Amino acid sequence: MKKELNLSKQNEQFILEMKKQDPIFFSNLSQGQSPEYFVLACSDSRVSPSITANMPLGHFFVHRNVANQVVESDDSFSAGLYYALKHLQIKKIIIEGHTNCGGIDAACKTRQQYGQKQELDQKSKDSQTAEEGIMTWISEIQKNLHVQQQCKDLTNFELVKLNVLNQIENVKEHPVYKKYGESVEISGYVFDLSSGKLIEVAAPNPEAFN
Numbered sequence: 001m002k003k004e005l006n007l008s009k010q011n012e013q014f015i016l017e018m019k020k021q022d023p024i025f026f027s028n029l030s031q032g033q034s035p036e037y038f039v040l041a042c043s044d045s046r047v048s049p050s051i052t053a054n055m056p057l058g059h060f061f062v063h064r065n066v067a068n069q070v071v072e073s074d075d076s077f078s079a080g081l082y083y084a085l086k087h088l089q090i091k092k093i094i095i096e097g098h099t100n101c102g103g104i105d106a107a108c109k110t111r112q113q114y115g116q117k118q119e120l121d122q123k124s125k126d127s128q129t130a131e132e133g134i135m136t137w138i139s140e141i142q143k144n145l146h147v148q149q150q151c152k153d154l155t156n157f158e159l160v161k162l163n164v165l166n167q168i169e170n171v172k173e174h175p176v177y178k179k180y181g182e183s184v185e186i187s188g189y190v191f192d193l194s195s196g197k198l199i200e201v202a203a204p205n206p207e208a209f210n
């Protein structure tokens, strides 16, 4: 599974491969972008959206964070969504979760562990600050999943699916979407790590086309 990184060499291989497919690929790429899709996905190294959808560069405008969260106070997400809707005028929003998501796992397990760790860290202000930063994000995931009950009752796939469905609702409520994207359809998918399949979990809202 481990792969040594030789960035220059691997980049050369990438350039050769792309030029073999299309000799003017990079010339076209440098002219500008007009992607059709805004994709929100998890930061997990196994779920790169363009690769899993077999899409060449230039088609997916991507925002990634731990457990693919839509958080209204997240300026980075808001900026990406704004640029995608207002300037790139993308045609579709895709929320992509995945099975065995570490962020969701942490949300289910962390509440108790965090309490214990807080006591251990009381003497270390720096450590508490770092921990609090992480907890802020994990608590966002927890808010969406109502972790106390759902983590016990649902399977891993159901939890991941629920997270995606909740993020679709969060996008619909996002001020940037309300102002610039209300006619843009939103679809949800779960990338199944064990099969490689992208499974659709939410069809576009038919009202979006009215």
Ligand SMILES: [Zn+2]
Pocket (backbone or CB within 6 Å): 042, 043, 044, 066, 067, 068, 098, 100, 101, 102, 103, 104
């Ligand atoms: Zn994840």
